[in-house]
Amino acid sequence: xxxxxxxxxxxxxxxxxxxxxxxxxxxxxxxxxxxxxxxxxxxxxxxxxxxxxxxxxxxxxxxxxxxxxxxxxxxxxxxxxxxxxxxxxxxxxxxxxxxxxxxxxxxxxxxxxxxxxxxxxxxxxxxxxxxxxxxxxxxxxxxxxxxxxxxxxxxxxxxxxxxxxxxxxxxxxxxxxxxxxxxxxxxxxxxxxxxxxxxxxxxxxxxxxxxxxxxxxxxxxxxxxxxxxxxxxxxxxxxxxxxxxxxxxxxxxxxxxxxxxxxxxxxxx
Amino acid sequence: xxxxxxxxxxxxxxxxxxxxxxxxxxxxxxxxxxxxxxxxxxxxxxxxxxxxxxxxxxxxxxxxxxxxxxxxxxxxxxxxxxxxxxxxxxxxxxxxxxxxxxxxxxxxxxxxxxxxxxxxxxxxxxxxxxxxxxxxxxxxxxxxxxxxxxxxxxxxxxxxxxxxxxxxxxxxxxxxxxxxxxxxxxxxxxxxxxxxxxxxxxxxxxxxxxxxxxxxxxxxxxxxxxxxxxxxxxxxxxxxxxxxxxxxxxxxxxxxxxxxxxxxxxxxxxxxxxxxxxxxxxxxxxxxxxxxxxxxxxxxxxxxxxxxxxxxxxxxxxxxxxxxxxxxxxxxxxxxxxxxx
Numbered sequence: 321x322x323x324x325x326x327x328x329x330x331x332x333x334x335x336x337x338x339x340x341x342x343x344x345x346x347x348x349x350x351x352x353x354x355x356x357x358x359x360x361x362x363x364x365x366x367x368x369x370x371x372x373x374x375x376x377x378x379x380x381x382x383x384x385x386x387x388x389x390x391x392x393x394x395x396x397x398x399x400x401x402x403x404x405x406x407x408x409x410x411x412x413x414x415x416x417x418x419x420x421x422x423x424x425x426x427x428x429x430x431x432x433x434x435x436x437x438x439x440x441x442x443x444x445x446x447x448x449x450x451x452x453x454x455x456x457x458x459x460x461x462x463x464x465x466x467x468x469x470x471x472x473x474x475x476x477x478x479x480x481x482x483x484x485x486x487x488x489x490x491x492x493x494x495x496x497x498x499x500x501x502x503x504x505x506x507x508x509x510x511x512x513x514x515x516x517x518x519x520x521x522x523x524x525x526x527x528x529x530x531x532x533x534x535x536x537x538x539x540x541x542x543x544x545x546x547x548x549x550x551x552x553x554x555x556x557x558x559x560x561x562x563x564x565x566x567x568x569x570x571x572x573x574x575x576x577x578x579x580x581x582x583x584x585x586x587x588x589x
Numbered sequence: 590x591x592x593x594x595x596x597x598x599x600x601x602x603x604x605x606x607x608x609x610x611x612x613x614x615x616x617x618x619x620x621x622x623x624x625x626x627x628x629x630x631x632x633x634x635x636x637x638x639x640x641x642x643x644x645x646x647x648x649x650x651x652x653x654x655x656x657x658x659x660x661x662x663x664x665x666x667x668x669x670x671x672x673x674x675x676x677x678x679x680x681x682x683x684x685x686x687x688x689x690x691x692x693x694x695x696x697x698x699x700x701x702x703x704x705x706x707x708x709x710x711x712x713x714x715x716x717x718x719x720x721x722x723x724x725x726x727x728x729x730x731x732x733x734x735x736x737x738x739x740x741x742x743x744x745x746x747x748x749x750x751x752x753x754x755x756x757x758x759x760x761x762x763x764x765x766x767x768x769x770x771x772x773x774x775x776x777x778x779x780x781x782x783x784x785x786x787x788x789x790x791x792x793x794x795x796x797x798x799x800x801x802x803x804x805x806x807x808x809x810x811x812x813x814x815x816x817x818x819x820x821x822x823x824x825x826x827x828x829x830x831x832x833x834x835x836x837x838x839x840x841x842x843x844x845x846x847x848x849x850x851x852x853x854x855x856x857x858x859x860x861x862x863x864x865x866x867x868x869x870x871x872x873x874x875x876x877x878x879x880x881x882x883x884x885x886x887x888x889x890x891x892x893x894x895x896x897x898x899x900x901x902x903x904x905x906x907x908x909x910x911x912x913x914x915x916x917x918x919x920x921x922x923x924x925x926x927x928x929x930x
Contacts, residue, residue: 479672479674481670481671481672481674482674482676484639484641484661484668484670484674485668485670485674485675485676485735486676486687487640487641487660487661487662488639488640488641488661488662488666488667488668489662489687489688489691489735489739490661490662490688490691490692491662491687491691495691499687500676503678504677504678
């Protein structure tokens with residue numbers, strides 16, 4: 321009996337979670353004439369005309385490229401920076417280590433919205449407004465703390481003897497990082513890549529703030545084009561949302577196993 | 590190859606000194622075992638020689654060269670870890686050849702050296718396996734192979750057998766001894782197992798509380814322990830220590846008698862007691878005998894004996910092998926006393 325109640329509750333939660341996605345997909349595939357039907361009605365005759373329109377006239381091909389470029393660079397650079405910093409924190413002794421750890425901790429505590437204006441000023445002072453580089457720097461700076469902690473917790477699970485054995489074998493710290501530690505850190509690497517890619521892919525605030533020119537826009541900003549003060553292009557918004565969601569969903573499905581392992585690394589011995 | 594010299598070596602963590610004024614000279618090609626109870630500092634001392642722990646006082650010389658400030662890679666040493674410390678993502682061959690690849694040796698040379706070491710350690714069939722696909726004993730041999738391949742000046746082994754079962758441990762013990770004879774390299778071996786120390790070492794260094802208690806050959810330590818601690822630590826079953834009237838009668842604070850130096854006998858020079866436990870090992874019989882005013886004494890009798898729990902027996906200490914210790918735990922002299930009845 322208890323099991324059935326549990327299943328029912330889980331079922332309701334699952335429906336609540338999935339229904340916005342299903343409704344969005346339905347709307348994106350409906351011809352305009354079917355929009356008068358209630359939104360939960362499935363499309364009677366399927367059409368991809370909205371996808372084509374959004375991709376070409378809506379500028380989504382350009383936005384997609386911009387988003388992909390920023391997200392991929394974000395993810396790759398974040399893996400390198402965060403893993404190197406975490407390696408130093410875990411395996412090396414140096415002056416000022418504690419101060420650095422505290423600074424990273426502070427980085428975790430400050431919300432982006434609280435520092436939006438100073439961030440804007442800094443990016444502008446570097447002349448990086450309306451450049452991909454400006455957004456990438458801001459993304460990296462704002463998220464590096466959490467990934468340093470994630471890598472640190474993973475590295476703490478790496479037996480110290482491995483590091484020592486490599487030192488005895490004659491490896492430099494960078495050789496140990498590259499040839500001994502990183503090859504076994506796949507779960508942490510995948511988790512960082514996925515999360516940073518996802519955050520970068522979905523972020524609206526920084527892109528809206530730091531890139532005002534149309535040719536520099538990303539998908540999340542591009543979606544706003546379908547929403548005016550008085551009107552709303554529902555089919556355009558829906559197909560744009562689906563276009564934006566597909567890469568992320570595919571990535572998660574593909575790397576799910578590694579992702580879960582990375583998130584739980586360091587939780588138990 | 591090279592010898593190792595420790596001059597007034599000490600180690601502190603903050604204000605706490607854990608190793609005090611260590612002086613030791615290890616000859617080229619010698620097999621030296623550091624032995625002692627947990628926390629005595631033997632692993633720390635080994636790690637200082639390896640360069641994994643900083644030397645905070647004194648001098649460390651490897652091959653007559655001061656090595657205090659040299660990194661592990663500059664010391665030309667190899668080390669076998671208790672946990673094996675094999676790189677899990679690499680094959681056996683890659684593990685063994687890792688140090689050579691760091692030195693940018695040619696692939697051909699690496700392959701030859703790895704094959705040579707693998708043949709010596711019977712690891713040939715496993716060269717393409719990952720460490721996770723090997724048994725504990727095989728992993729330990731890979732760890733030894735990784736050290737051999739480098740042809741180091743000094744070979745350091747930190748409790749390398751403690752993760753193996755008893756049978757494999759004695760087998761690997763023999764292999765390491767043979768390896769030492771074959772290579773003739775200086776080996777420093779850390780263990781808490783005095784059987785390993787006795788069977789493998791040219792010389793044993795007994796450490797206790799961060800001090801060297803005694804340095805000597807296994808038989809030196811067994812026959813002439815410099816302190817009560819060494820007497821109790823070397824030998825299995827451990828030496829019986831008797832205080833009270835028997836010791837006073839012998840003119841000392843503590844009498845030490847090894848279990849194998851007690852026999853069953855009759856007469857005035859024997860101590861009467863009651864058997865509380867019997868362990869029959871086949872080749873030996875171990876009796877635990879409660880002797881009034883002396884406590885429970887362990888007796889190791891050669892061969893098979895028919896004493897049972899509750900039997901009254903009389904124990905005769907071999908007068909040629911009785912040790913006397915003063916209240917500082919030092920031997921009164923290299924003297925032998927007659928047991929008192």
